Amino acid sequence: MIFQIPDILSPDELTQIHTTLADAEFVEGKLTAGWYAKQVKHNQQLGKRESQPLKRLVQTAIARHPLFQTAVRPKTVHSLLVSRYDAGMSYGRHTDNALMGGDSFWRSDVSFTLFLNSPSDYEGGELVIEGADQEQSYKLEAGSMIVYPSSTLHRVDPVKEGTRLVVVGWVQSLVRDVGNREILFDLETVRRSYFAKEGKSPEFDLLSKSIANLLRKWAE
Template structure:
C-alpha cells in the first residue's frame, strides 16, 4: 500500500530547507544520472545536491528525523533504516521516465520509496509523479511539505517539467517487515486494536488482538 504524509514538514521548516538549497552554488548540483541504475540512466534528467557536501548531510538529517518521528511512518512502514536521501531539482525539459527503483541502495535494501515535495505545485507545470498501482495509474501532485510513501516495487515516473522548477527530497526505507502484504495486515490490526481501546478500554478482546499483533510482528521481523 501507499500512504500520504499530510504534512511531514511545517511551512517554516520547508522554507528553511528551500532557502539553503537555493543558496547552494551551482557546482554543488550534479547530474542525477550518477545515482541511476544502468537501465534508468536513459530516462533520467535532473540535478541532485552533491551528497558529499556538509549542506546535504545537514538537510538529510532534518528529513530523516522528521520521517522517523512521524506516527504513520512508524505504524505502516516499520522502518529499520531510512537512507539514500537525495535532493532533486528539475527545470524545463527535465523529468524521470518510467522505471522501478533498485532493490539495493547505498544505505540498504529499498522496500519503500518516498518523495517529499519542497516547492508548491504552482511553482512548476508538469513534474507530476505517476505511480502504477494494482488499481491503475495514480497522478500525485503534492503540496509543499507533504510526502508520499509507496512500495519500491512499483513502476513510476516523473513527468517532464514544462515551466518553473520542481524541488523534492526522495529516499528509501528498509523495513523490518520485508513483505508489503504483512506490513498492511499489521497496520490494519494495530488500527483495529487502537480503535477498540478508544471505545472500550483494555479488555479481553483487546488483549487477544494485541497478542496476535505482537506475535506476528515477532515472527515477521527480519
C-alpha cells in the same frame, strides 16, 4: 500500499530547507542512477556535503510521524536525495534498485517522495505510479509525502515550466512483505481505535498479543 502524509514538515522546517537550497550547488542526477535508469533520468541533485543537514532534518521528521512508523515499520531509512527538476527535465519509467548503499546492501522495500515546493510553482512534473490496470498521478503540497512500494514502475513527467523540488528516499522495512505490513497496519489501526473507545480490556490485550506475535514471526 500507497498512502499520503500531509504536512510531515512544519512551515519552519520548509523555510529552513528553502534557505539552504537558495544558493546550493546541484549536480547531474545520473550519478546515482542504475545503469539502465541513467538513460531516462534527467534531473539534478544536491551535492552530498550540502545535503547532509537536510537529510537529517527529513529523517527526524519521519522518525516522529506515527503513520509512517506504523505503516512502514522502518528498519533503515537510507539513500535520501534532494532532487531538482527544471523546465524540460523528467525521470522516465523505471523501477527502483532492489539493493542500495554499496557495500551496506540495504533493501529498498518502500520508496517515498517528499514535495518541497507548492504545485503552483511548476507545471507538469507529476509523479506517476503504475498499477495493474491503471496509473495514478501525484503532485502534493509542500511538506507532504507520498509513500509507495519500491517494486512499482513509476516515472516523473516532464516539467514544462518552473522548478520541482523534492526529497526522495528508501526504506528497508522490518517486515519485508508488503502484504504482511498491510495486515499489521490494519490490526494496529483497529487496536488504537478500540482503545480510544473502550480502553484496556481482555479483547485489547488479545489483539495486542496477536500483533506482537505476528511481528515476531515476520520481522527481520
